[in-house]
Amino acid sequence: MNVSVELKNRTKIAGISSLVGLVGGDMDEVNATILARTGSAVTMIPEVAKHLISSGGKRLRPMLTLAMARLCDYQGEGHVKLAASVEFMHTATLLHDDVVDQSDMRRGKLAARMLWGNEASVLVGDFLLGQAFRMMVEVGSLTCLDVLSHAAVVIAEGEVMQLSAAKDIRTREADYMAVIEAKTAALFAAACEVGPILAARSPAEIAACRAYGKNLGIAFQLIDDALDYGGSSAKLGKNVGDDFREGKITLPVVLAIQRGNAEESSFWQRTLEKGDIQEGDLARATGLLQQHRALVETIARARAYGELARESLAGFPDSPWKQALADVVDFCISRAH
C-alpha cells in the first residue's frame, strides 16, 4: 500500500488537509495546552488571549513543529508544549504588531486593542511570551530553548527593521528580504528545528528541517505581501491595501519603484512616504504593480523559495509526513491565485 501516493492525490485537491489529518491527535493536545495556558485568575488575560487565539488562525506554525517531530520519529511528548510555545510567540507578536501598526482589524475581527485598548494588547502579549518560555523550560531542552529564544530576539529585530524601513521608498530588495527573514522566516525555521532536536537527529538533518522552515517562511511572507495587493489577479477585494495605507515597503512595491519613471516615483513618495492617499490611489498602485509585473515576479520568487523548502526534505525517506510537508508548500503558494 502506498500511503504517500494516496495522500498526495488527496492533498492535490485538499491543500493543507493531509497535514491537518496527520497531526490530528497531537494538535488536540496542543489546543488543550493553549487553552490551559491562557488561563489566569486575572480575567482580562484569557478574554484577550482567547479573542485572538480562537479567531480561526490556521495554526500552521505549531502544526509544522508537530510534523517535523514526527517526520524525525520523535517518540516523546515535548513537541506538544513546544508547538504551543511557538503559537504563543506568534500570538504575542500579532498582539504587539496591532499596537505598532495601529490596526483596527485582525483575522476579520476587531483587533484586541480596539476592544481592550493598546495597554491590554501589550501586556497580554508579554504574558503569552512568558508562558511560552515557561513551557519551553518544562520541556527541558536547552538547545530548543536556545533556538526559540534566539528566534524571539530576531523577530523583534525584524519588526524594528520594518519600522525603520517604513515610509522610505529608497528601501532596497536586500533590506526587504532581511526584514521578512527576521520577522517571519525566523519563527518558521525555529518551529521546524525543535522537533529534530528533540528527536536527537544529526546536525545535517536538523539543518535540513530548519532550511525547510526558513524557505517556507520566506515564500509564505512573499505571498502575503502579494495578496495585500490582490495577488496575481490584483483584484481589489477585502483586506487589500493595508500595507499600502500603512506605508509598508514590500517587494511588489520595491520592484515597481525600481522599474518606474520619475512621475511614478513621485506617486509612491506622496502615497507611501507622506501617507497622502486619495481616492483611486490604491487602484493606481495595483495598476503599476501589474504593469511592471511586480506581483507576478513576487509570486515567482515565492515559488522558488518554496522549491528550496521542498528540496530541503530530499534526504528524508518517503513518508506521509514528508508528503504532507511538501503539500504545505503548494498550499502556501496557491493562496496567491
Place this chain on the structure above:
Amino acid sequence: MNVSVELKNRTKIAGISSLVGLVGGDMDEVNATILARTGSAVTMIPEVAKHLISSGGKRLRPMLTLAMARLCDYQGEGHVKLAASVEFMHTATLLHDDVVDQSDMRRGKLAARMLWGNEASVLVGDFLLGQAFRMMVEVGSLTCLDVLSHAAVVIAEGEVMQLSAAKDIRTREADYMAVIEAKTAALFAAACEVGPILAARSPAEIAACRAYGKNLGIAFQLIDDALDYGGSSAKLGKNVGDDFREGKITLPVVLAIQRGNAEESSFWQRTLEKGDIQEGDLARATGLLQQHRALVETIARARAYGELARESLAGFPDSPWKQALADVVDFCISRAH
C-alpha cells in the same frame, strides 16, 4: 579586624554605597554585558535601549542578584549574565509600562516613546526580553530559567491586574497587595533566588534569599507609592502626583478612602475614576492622605516588610555581604523621608 562592623558604620551614613562597593567588579562585568547585549545591526535598538539603560537607574535588581550569589559563596560566572537578564527584564517592563501608562517622562528624561514612538518602545522591550532569555539559556541552569520565566509571567499578570483595578475606588487592600507582589516583588524575589540556586545551596537557604527579595520588593513599592504623594512629609515636589493623575489606586489612597466620609468618596470618584482633576485637587488629595495618616501608615507597613526581609537573612553567617543587604533595606525605606 571586624570588616562587617566597619562596613556597618560606613553604610549607616552611605546607604546603598556598601553594596555598590562590594559588587564593584562584578557590576562592571554586568554593565559590559548590558552594553554588548543591547547591540544590534538595527540601529534604532541600541539607541532606544541606551536612552533608558544609561539614564541613571540604580540597577538595584542586578546588584541584588550579584550580592546574593556572593553571600552564598558562588564561585562561577553565571551570576553576571543572570544579573544582566534581570535588568533587561526590568527595562523591558519600563518600556512597556510607559506605553500602557502613556507616560511622557521616565527617570527625569523624556520617555522613549516620546522620542521614538510607542512602536519602538513595544518592540525594543520585546527585543530586550528575548535577549534576557538568551542569556539565561547561555548560563544553562533550567532551575534559574524556571524561576525567571515564572517571574516574567507573574509580572505581566500584575500589570494587567493593575490595569483592571485602575480607576476603581472599590479596590481593596488585598487587591493592591496582590498587584505589587506580582508587578514588583516577583522580580526582586527572582533576582535574589537565582544566586543561591547557582551556588547549589539548600532549599531552605534558597527560600530565605527569595523571601528577602520578595519582602524588600513589597517595601520598595510601598515606599514608591507613598513617594508619589510626597512621602511622609507629603510635600508637593516634582514627579509627585503621577499616580493620582493616572487614576492608580495605591495603598495610601485605599486607606484614605476606607477612612473617609461620603463627601470624600465623591472627591476620589471624580478625580481617580472619572479623571476630572482640577486645580487644587492634588493638594486636597495629599491633605486627605495626611489627615487619615495614610502615608504614615503606608511607610510603617513598608518598614514591617523591610524587617521581614532583614530577618530572612538571619540564617546566614555575618559577612560584609549580609550587612550590605541589610543596609539596602534601610536605604529603600529611608527614601520616604
